[in-house]
Amino acid sequence: xxxxxxxxxxxxxxxxxxxxxxxxxxxxxxxxxxxxxxxxxxxxxxxxxxxxxxxxxxxxxxxxxxxxxxxxxxxxxxxxxxxxxxxxxxxxxxxxxxxxxxxxxxxxxxxxxxxxxxxxxxxxxxxxxxxxxxxxxx
Amino acid sequence: xxxxxxxxxxxxxxxxxxxxxxxxxxxxxxxxxxxxxxxxxxxxxxxxxxxxxxxxxxxxxxxxxxxxxxxxxxxxxxxxxxxxxxxxxxxxxxxxxxxxxxxxxxxxxxxxxxxxxxxxxxxxxxxxxxxxxxxxxxxxxxxxxxxxxxxxxxxxxxxxxxxxxxxxxxxxxxxxxxxxxxxxxxxxxxxxxxxxxxxxxxxxxxxxxxxxxxxxxxxxxxxxxxxxxxxxxxxxxxxxxxxxxxxxxxxxxxxxxxxxxxxxxxxxxxxxxxxxxxxxxxxxxxxxxxxxxxxxxxxxxxxxxxxxxxxxxxxxxxxxxxxxxxxxxxxxxxxxxxxxxxxxxxxxxxxxxxxxxxxxxxxxxxxxxxxxxxxxxxxxxxxxx
Numbered sequence: 209x210x211x212x213x214x215x216x217x218x219x220x221x222x223x224x225x226x227x228x229x230x231x232x233x234x235x236x237x238x239x240x241x242x243x244x245x246x247x248x249x250x251x252x253x254x255x256x257x258x259x260x261x262x263x264x265x266x267x268x269x270x271x272x273x274x275x276x277x278x279x280x281x282x283x284x285x286x287x288x289x290x291x292x293x294x295x296x297x298x299x300x301x302x303x304x305x306x307x308x309x310x311x312x313x314x315x316x317x318x319x320x321x322x323x324x325x326x327x328x329x330x331x332x333x334x335x336x337x338x339x340x341x342x343x344x345x346x
Numbered sequence: 347x348x349x350x351x352x353x354x355x356x357x358x359x360x361x362x363x364x365x366x367x368x369x370x371x372x373x374x375x376x377x378x379x380x381x382x383x384x385x386x387x388x389x390x391x392x393x394x395x396x397x398x399x400x401x402x403x404x405x406x407x408x409x410x411x412x413x414x415x416x417x418x419x420x421x422x423x424x425x426x427x428x429x430x431x432x433x434x435x436x437x438x439x440x441x442x443x444x445x446x447x448x449x450x451x452x453x454x455x456x457x458x459x460x461x462x463x464x465x466x467x468x469x470x471x472x473x474x475x476x477x478x479x480x481x482x483x484x485x486x487x488x489x490x491x492x493x494x495x496x497x498x499x500x501x502x503x504x505x506x507x508x509x510x511x512x513x514x515x516x517x518x519x520x521x522x523x524x525x526x527x528x529x530x531x532x533x534x535x536x537x538x539x540x541x542x543x544x545x546x547x548x549x550x551x552x553x554x555x556x557x558x559x560x561x562x563x564x565x566x567x568x569x570x571x572x573x574x575x576x577x578x579x580x581x582x583x584x585x586x587x588x589x590x591x592x593x594x595x596x597x598x599x600x601x602x603x604x605x606x607x608x609x610x611x612x613x614x615x616x617x618x619x620x621x622x623x624x625x626x627x628x629x630x631x632x633x634x635x636x637x638x639x640x641x642x643x644x645x646x647x648x649x650x651x652x653x654x655x656x657x658x659x660x661x662x663x664x665x666x667x668x669x670x671x672x673x674x675x676x677x678x679x680x681x682x683x684x685x686x687x688x689x690x691x692x693x694x695x696x697x698x699x700x701x702x703x704x705x706x707x708x709x710x711x712x713x714x715x716x717x718x719x720x721x722x723x724x725x726x727x728x729x730x731x
Contacts, residue, residue: 229515232511232514232515233514233515236511236513236514236515237514240513240514244512245512246510246511246512247510247511248509248510248511249509252497252500252501252504252507252508253507253508253509253510255497255501256501256508256510257510259472259501262470263469263470275500284493287486288476288477288490289457289465289476289477289478290468290469290474290475290476290477293466293469
């Protein structure tokens with residue numbers, strides 16, 4: 209059975225923030241079938257996106273960016289009343305203990321470590337945004 | 347005296363971020379605030395951090411005040427402590443946008459006055475830069491203000507550097523079309539030249555053992571696209587099943603690890619023709635068809651199996667999927683002698699992220715420096731691993 213395709217205007221929005229081109233490319237190709245994905249290279253352009261455009265329904269972020277290092281942007285997003293309602297997902301380079309501690313501290317929905325299986329990420333994104341079996345990709 | 351770091355293209359905000367244990371810091375800035383509301387008594391806690399402050403009762407008087415001090419940046423923060431009224435707030439913000447000196451001045455609302463629907467409304471319409479509880483969350487307010495100001499300053503400075511991607515962008519690396527045209531011409535030429543060989547090999551395979559001429563494997567190429575890679579068949583039909591029966595006989599359990607690389611010396615599954623083909627490298631000849639299709643290029647790293655491509659080890663090895671993988675990575679130098687230690691294929695070289703070490707690829711890379719320079723994404727083959 210084929211998964212249903214949602215019309216473009218009704219799709220949920222995802223914002224991807226990562227330094228490396230490869231991860232942005234992977235996430236764009238995987239997620240753009242069912243969601244509207246905007247990807248961004250650093251924290252400043254991420255803030256620009258958040259201010260100008262509509263708020264995304266999910267943010268996938270690498271905590272180690274060039275201009276916001278060591279979970280700083282995540283801390284800001286968690287503490288500000290404007291952006292704390294958006295669920296966060298983290299893809300990190302650090303060790304698993306560190307990422308787990310920080311993820312629980314900043315109430316991140318799910319975290320992945322590199323190397324990660326893109327299918328697991330797709331599944332958790334589906335769970336967060338839709339949650340029903342109709343839109344899952346097998 | 348604090349000075350704004352506006353020269354770096356990527357300023358680090360670490361000093362100004364909201365820290366976990368906010369200390370009360372007294373700064374010598376000549377900052378002043380504008381308070382619009384009725385409860386200024388709640389503000390006594392941090393008034394000492396500002397040099398001066400102004401307070402007005404409602405938004406219209408606030409606009410009048412801001413218009414009066416045009417030309418001087420008198421105010422660095424605006425606090426609004428009133429119940430939510432959309433029209434007056436909208437007018438206030440549009441007036442504030444007209445004044446260029448107040449571009450980096452954050453507007454902060456008091457969240458105590460807002461109902462949940464109003465909070466979500468403010469979030470959606472972006473009517474404020476921040477919403478803070480004036481009674482409880484004022485300890486870290488200095489850091490937050492500085493953070494917001496630096497963000498707006500850096501956005502204004504780096505407007506040209508801000509790039510937003512809505513599609514996967516790394517699909518066409520530099521000089522892609524040149525490389526592609528060369529691939530097409532060369533592959534057509536080589537197919538025409540080798541076509542009698544094709545026919546001969548196909549005959550030989552058909553004569554020796556029953557089954558198809560081609561054996562196809564699925565690999566991950568450029569942009570993680572899965573494609574069928576054509577080989578000549580070197581083993582008998584059903585080789586995978588025979589391999590599974592061998593693995594079942596294995597005494598040691600694999601505990602679900604990655605597939606074992608089992609390549610015994612005198613493999614009973616290989617046919618005689620297949621033996622010659624694999625030693626000489628001619629079983630990879632039909633991959634010229636893949637070059638025509640666009641799945642492969644001529645000079646590049648070898649295409650990975652799916653189970654290897656599924657684990658992105660780090661940024662460098664993931665970048666290889668931006669450029670198409672190549673023929674030269676797969677082509678081993680023809681070796682008819684026995685397997686010396688230099689030529690031996692062990693699991694390290696096979697798994698080593700496509701860096702196949704042999705003389706042929708190095709020779710190719712030397713003669714084709716214009717070709718190899720087109721691949722600007724770390725795809726030159728290196729010796730060793």
